Amino acid sequence: MNIILLGPPGAGKGTQAKKIEEYYSLPHISTGDILRENINNNTSLGVKAKSYMSRGELVPDELLITIIKDRLSKNDCSKGFMLDGYPRTIPQADALQMILTESNKKLDAVLNIAVDDEELIERLSGRRMCKCGASYHVNFNPPLKDGVCNVCKGQLYQRDDDKPEAIKNRLIVYKKQTQPLIDYYNRKKLLRTIDGSKEISQIFEDIKSVLEAL
Secondary structure: OOOEEEEEOOOOHHHHHHHHHHHOOOEEHHHHHHHHHHOOOHHHHHHHHHHHOOOOOOOHHHHHHHHHHHHHHHHHOOOOOOEEEOOOHHHHHHHHHHHHHHHHOOOOOEEEEEEOOHHHHHHHHHEEOOOOOEEEEOOOEEOOOOEEEEOOOOOOHHHHHHHHHHHHHHHHHHHHHHHHHHHHHHHOOOOEEEEEOOOOHHHHHHHHHHHHOO
């Protein structure tokens, strides 16, 4: 089973990816994780990627395509995979199709976890961080003492990109970038939209229903 996971910031995509990975034994392939791994291991791909990232530039499509092609050729992908963070554009989707065709593989589904903007803003703007790495949410996972970390007793803070105006901008960028992909996979009859506003366990049940119907 070969699937792609789509979803805006705050939709709970990471949580569901872990559940899918564990339940179906599908390797969770995140382009961000692959880039970090290659950079940490100082591979030739990592050196090239770092040269762009260190200048604050986006890693070019040609390099991402090489990274994805290399990752999908690994043994753990022989029975399926779950792509997260790739593709992000139509050219990347076209390139992925070429990679799959060359290796006699095909996509089975594209899961789009959808959540209303208002709820996404509430989820993300309620997040609070601590310098020790612990994270909280004012509604869903509050600290024992308001504004104070349970772990190190440090002062909690809100990241700039978790403030409502920044979140709105992130969502605008996501929609501009992703809507063409949603249309692209919808035309190919691969898109399956999942209601991401439900409880975590119910969202996963909905995902299982979709995947088991393939």
